[in-house]
Amino acid sequence: MVVPKAKVPDVLQLYRISCSGGHLGVKRTLLKIRERFYWVYCRDDVEDWCCKCTSCVAVKGPQTRSRGALKLYNVGASWARIALEVAGLFPESESGNKYFMVVMDYFTKGPEVFAIPNQEASTVADKLVQKTS
Structure with a gap:
């Protein structure tokens, strides 16, 4: 028709x-x-x-996939910019630690790993200041 x-x-x-x-x-x-x-x-x-x-x-959904803008960050010194990740819950160690805090320095690209008892902000901050000072 x-x-x-x-x-x-x-x-x-x-x-x-x-x-x-x-x-x-x-x-x-x-x-x-x-x-x-x-x-x-x-x-x-x-x-x-x-x-x-x-x-x-x-x-x-949307036809175009949006991506975040990539930016270059200038890092001029060791420990000027870091990345931090807390991994765990692992079996408790003899010293009472259950978590690992992994800190990566953007300048040296060297990882540092610290054992911590919990993942509270105060514990993470204390350990970071104590070990980097």
Whole structure:
């Protein structure tokens, strides 16, 4: 059946929200519509309709993947910039330590590992100040 241009939105609406239609995407919606109907620029209209459908767009997500901007950080001295990670819960040692604190110096790229009894901020800060001073 040839569809007049004024009735194209009605056909598209019928095939997108009906039980037999659904939000199938461009290819499958186009195949279903072409089984029964024809009009000029059918593919363009179906693609346009699917791109404007809020349900389909929400499921697909954003088209471009955003990445964080990479930045160069100048480090001029040892221990001027560090990275810190606390790993654990390990079996308790004889001295009561259950965690490891790994500190990486950005300048020398040398790791330092310290045993600590807990991962509270005060314990981590005390150990860091005690060992780096």
